Amino acid sequence: MCSFHMPKTPTILAIESSCDETSAAVVHQGKVLNNIIATQTIHENYGGVVPELASRAHESNIVPVVDSALQKAGINKHQLDAVAFTRGPGLLGSLLVGTSFAKSMALSLDIPLIAVDHMEAHAMSHFIDQPFPRFPFLCLTVSGGHTQIELVEDYLEMKVLGMTRDDAVGEAFDKIAKLLGFPYPGGPLLDSEAQKGNPEAFRFPSTEVDGLDYSFSGIKTAVMYFLQDSVKSDSGFIQRNLPDLCASIQHTLIDMLLKKLVNAAKQHRIKQVAIAGGVSANSGLRERISELAETLGWEIYIPDFQYCTDNAAMIAITAHFKYLKGEFASLDISPDPRLGH
Amino acid sequence: MVNYQEVGEQFLVSDPRQLRPVAEKIIQFAGDHKVWLFNGDMGAGKTTMIQAICQAKGVVDAVTSPTYTVIREYRDLSGEEYYHFDFYRLKDLKEALDIGCDEYFDSGNYCFIEWPDLVAPILPEKYITINIQVQPDHDRLIKVTKND
Numbered sequence: 001m002c003s004f005h006m007p008k009t010p011t012i013l014a015i016e017s018s019c020d021e022t023s024a025a026v027v028h029q030g031k032v033l034n035n036i037i038a039t040q041t042i043h044e045n046y047g048g049v050v051p052e053l054a055s056r057a058h059e060s061n062i063v064p065v066v067d068s069a070l071q072k073a074g075i076n077k078h079q080l081d082a083v084a085f086t087r088g089p090g091l092l093g094s095l096l097v098g099t100s101f102a103k104s105m106a107l108s109l110d111i112p113l114i115a116v117d118h119m120e121a122h123a124m125s126h127f128i129d130q131p132f133p134r135f136p137f138l139c140l141t142v143s144g145g146h147t148q149i150e151l152v153e154d155y156l157e158m159k160v161l162g163m164t165r166d167d168a169v170g171e172a173f174d175k176i177a178k179l180l181g182f183p184y185p186g187g188p189l190l191d192s193e194a195q196k197g198n199p200e201a202f203r204f205p206s207t208e209v210d211g212l213d214y215s216f217s218g219i220k221t222a223v224m225y226f227l228q229d230s231v232k233s234d235s236g237f238i239q240r241n242l243p244d245l246c247a248s249i250q251h252t253l254i255d256m257l258l259k260k261l262v263n264a265a266k267q268h269r270i271k272q273v274a275i276a277g278g279v280s281a282n283s284g285l286r287e288r289i290s291e292l293a294e295t296l297g298w299e300i301y302i303p304d305f306q307y308c309t310d311n312a313a314m315i316a317i318t319a320h321f322k323y324l325k326g327e328f329a330s331l332d333i334s335p336d337p338r339l340g341h
Numbered sequence: 342m343v344n345y346q347e348v349g350e351q352f353l354v355s356d357p358r359q360l361r362p363v364a365e366k367i368i369q370f371a372g373d374h375k376v377w378l379f380n381g382d383m384g385a386g387k388t389t390m391i392q393a394i395c396q397a398k399g400v401v402d403a404v405t406s407p408t409y410t411v412i413r414e415y416r417d418l419s420g421e422e423y424y425h426f427d428f429y430r431l432k433d434l435k436e437a438l439d440i441g442c443d444e445y446f447d448s449g450n451y452c453f454i455e456w457p458d459l460v461a462p463i464l465p466e467k468y469i470t471i472n473i474q475v476q477p478d479h480d481r482l483i484k485v486t487k488n489d
Contacts, residue, residue, distance in 0.1 A: 019409065019410055019411075056439040057439065089410075090410060091410055091411055091412055092412070092414070092441075093439075093440050143409070144408075144409040145410050163403070165403065166388055166389070166392070166405055166406055167388070167405070167406045167408070168405070168406065168409060170409070171406055171408050174408075175383055175408075178383065184429075185430070217388065220384050221384040221386070224382075224383065225384075225479060337412075337413075337414050338402060338414050338415070338416070341401075341403065
């Protein structure tokens with residue numbers, strides 16, 4: 001694939017469609033110019049409404065989103081040096097839309113195609129805006145679908161040190177919030193309620209698994225038992241104790257997250273620690289990790305929130321480094337929902 | 342010997358370690374039925390039951406909750422594919438159809454489905470249902486039925 005003219009300052013279009021969000025971004029000389037995520041406004045310009053989920057939604061999102069990214073970057077498609085897409089992990093139907101679109105574009109423009117691993121991109125999101133972490137660093141990626149600790153040794157070199165064996169931590173937040181009566185997904189609502197409560201009011205057993213892996217299924221069940229028993233003898237228990245319950249549950253989940261992160265940092269003698277994924281917006285996690293940083297002398301990196309949730313900017317920045325290394329995909333590549341397994 | 346009580350296609354489980362032999366019984370009971378529905382409240386142990394079944398089938402991938410991604414795909418040692426669904430966060434049947442779940446159900450591969458009520462209208466005629474009920478003492482009563 002090295003027959004292409006290869007500028008050192010590439011302009012790359014990136015597409016992300018691994019789950020719910022359809023997103024496109026343009027990166028030029030390693031600087032992300034924009035990060036467009038399908039919204040009602042983008043659809044209104046095309047006279048449509050934003051569909052809620054999944055592959056057919058991506059199909060109607062992708063043209064407006066890509067168009068908008070190119071327009072806002074002030075370039076036309078003939079100025080692109082490569083097209084990048086999320087290959088996996090994710091939902092096959094959703095991945096297919098981005099993959100097919102990127103392949104068609106690369107073929108018709110006769111430019112290289114770059115396949116990006118969604119999880120690798122989360123870790124690379126720390127290179128969108130300064131300050132950048134130094135290698136090696138640890139990245140805790142926490143979202144509705146993922147919970148893992150990675151050792152990032154170079155731009156495109158990382159090892160997964162531990163991951164959840166059942167539920168992702170974001171899922172635990174959302175489902176426990178549901179048990180407390182919040183609408184699903186209620187993780188962010190639980191977080192704001194927790195700020196008014198006492199984190200030591202209730203104790204919940206945290207689940208221990210070996211090594212640096214996580215398990216969040218047991219605490220969900222423990223909270224369920226606890227609430228059932230408490231409501232049996234006092235029907236107003238949840239309403240009266242809501243802030244304390246939220247604060248205590250949040251405290252327990254964050255304890256579990258940070259314990260393994262601290263162990264990983266000790267084992268690998270690392271003081272550069274980053275967090276990524278949608279749950280890095282959680283105020284409790286941000287507060288506790290900052291406290292830890294002071295105690296342990298860590299330097300902490302948290303990307304801007306728009307780069308924490310699923311987004312194309314992180315795909316774009318990863319693609320930039322792949323471009324510089326000449327890591328291109330051939331046009332017969334297909335999406336891989338199991339990528340990383 | 343693992344200690345569980347069995348009444349017909351019913352299992353009373355008091356420890357997660359008892360799930361593996363139960364999984365083997367369910368596999369035997371299912372025969373060539375490839376679509377399996379898992380009912381039970383949040384926290385009842387649907388994903389945990391599916392983990393035990395996948396382990397018994399020799400699945401090599403990590404089996405984790407598909408609530409966020411809706412579908413997860415696994416392979417076993419022989420390369421056979423398994424689909425693990427969770428329709429908890431979907432709002433209507435149209436969303437499930439948009440994902441193409443009818444095509445997965447017709448694929449001939451194992452389909453393990455959590456929160457299956459949403460897709461009831463498009464299920465194939467042959468499926469088994471695994472109901473997991475939390476008992477007052479926190480034991481789990483697992484009932485398996487077959488639809489032909």
